Amino acid sequence: MLKERVYRRDGAVYVVDPIALTWNDENYYLIAHSHDREGLSHYRVDRMNNVSILDEKRDKDIKGINLAEYSKKIFGMFGGEETNVLLRVSNQLASAVIDRFGGDVMMIADGEDHFTVSIRVIPSPIFYGWLFQFGELCTVLSPQKVVDELKLRAESLISSLNT
DSSP states (O other): OOOOOGGGGGOOOOOOOEEEEEEEETTTEEEEETTSSSEEEEEEEOOOSSSSOOSSSSSOOOOOOOOHHHHOOOOOOOOOOOOEEEEEEEEEGHHHHHHHHTTTTTEEEEEESEEEEEEEEEOOHHHHHHHHHHHGEEEEEEEEHHHHHHHHOOOOHHOOOOE
16 A cells, blocks of 8 residues: 655645754754744654745844744644743652753742742643653643643543543
8 A cells, every 4th residue: 555645735835934954853854934824833854845945035034043942942843832831840850840941940949849830832742741741740830721731631541541
């Protein structure tokens, strides 16, 4: 059986302003400003075809983009809206938080065994998976939409085990 390539957006041509090439989870991604979307988009390089360079000026100004900071916010190259998320975390996960968000992340003591941390992320399935790995050692305090989405994902997982 031959696999047939299925294109997103009915095979429409994507016009983007490239910013950087990055390696994530065994794949190269192009980080770019899309001409028809707000914010940055990610494109897997090995899935691109018929790539060409246009003789046009950039649509967006790329000055001021800090890729090191941006990479702390994304999980698994999923795009979306940046959100401030407040977590209550067990002290035993301090190194995991520092590894993911950097040594300058502000961790505020919350009793003897926990701290709170406010992180700026783009919530995605990978982000929720990152949270799930810690179980009860990490709790989302806000915003409510992230709390609700985490609950929905947990309920969906549980219901899939019962079928």
